[in-house]
Amino acid sequence: xxxxxxxxxxxxxxxxxxxxxxxxxxLGHDTMYWYKxxxxxxxxIMFSYNNKELIIxxxxxxxxxxxxxxxxxxxxxxxxxxxxxxxxxxxxxxxALAYSYEQYFGPGTRLTxx
Amino acid sequence: EDKVVQSPLSLVVHEGxxxxxxxxxxxxxxxSLLWYxxxxxxPTFLFMLTSSGIEKKSxxxxxxxxxKELFSILNxxxxxxxxxxxxxxxxxxRGSTLGRLxxxxxxxxxxxx
Numbered sequence: 726x727x728x729x730x731x732x733x734x735x736x737x738x739x740x741x742x743x744x745x746x747x748x749x750x751x752l753g754h755d756t757m758y759w760y761k762x763x764x765x766x767x768x769x770i771m772f773s774y775n776n777k778e779l780i781i782x783x784x785x786x787x788x789x790x791x792x793x794x795x796x797x798x799x800x801x802x803x804x805x806x807x808x809x810x811x812x813x814x815x816x817x818x819x820x821a822l823a824y825s826y827e828q829y830f831g832p833g834t835r836l837t838x839x
Numbered sequence: 840e841d842k843v844v845q846s847p848l849s850l851v852v853h854e855g856x857x858x859x860x861x862x863x864x865x866x867x868x869x870x871s872l873l874w875y876x877x878x879x880x881x882p883t884f885l886f887m888l889t890s891s892g893i894e895k896k897s898x899x900x901x902x903x904x905x906x907k908e909l910f911s912i913l914n915x916x917x918x919x920x921x922x923x924x925x926x927x928x929x930x931x932x933r934g935s936t937l938g939r940l941x942x943x944x945x946x947x948x949x950x951x952x
Binding site: 729756758765766767773775781815819828829830832833 | 877880882925927938942944947
């Protein structure tokens with residue numbers, strides 16, 4: 726009974742390629758997020774969507790584009806991959822867009838750009 | 840500049856020891872503070888604290904918030920090897936966009952048998 730799932734779990738690709746990471750949650754939550762965790766384990770928010778509407782859009786390069794086809798899915802597409810994009814990307818969801826709801830994380834996608 | 844500062848960055852103890860992990864923060868309009876445990880994969884939720892002085896407990900883990908001094912602690916008593924993980928503190932700030940959490944850099948806890 727996976728609550729928040731991501732595919733793929735591992736992604737190894739070359740600089741300049743375009744790749745996508747998919748996320749799905751079966752918790753019935755309204756809000757979904759993308760986080761990037763660097764090699765020092767620092768977790769930083771990239772985007773959040775509430776009911777398919779973009780809410781948080783951090784200062785990430787515009788090579789990163791999130792897409793939410795419905796409330797249960799939030800995908801991340803990355804164009805022209807660079808070495809510095811290597812990290813673990815986590816998807817998360819919360820019941821609603823409010824201060825009082827904890828966020829549940831997916832298992833992460835480890836992206837390695839060579 | 841980090842809004843959330845955790846200490847120590849790493850800690851090595853033996854099974855049975857008690858540990859205290861610290862999280863201090865700087866925000867103008869505090870809303871809530873959350874603790875997560877991250878083993879090899881996803882961070883898993885432990886506690887959410889919104890009120891000062893009220894301890895939250897779950898088994899051997901407990902946490903308390905001091906809104907006056909702007910910090911929280913996470914205590915783990917009678918540690919076990921399964922407690923080895925990175926413990927993350929995160930902050931929700933009323934002044935920021937709804938849903939935004941600011942994470943600290945974590946405390947790496949290693950428990951030796």
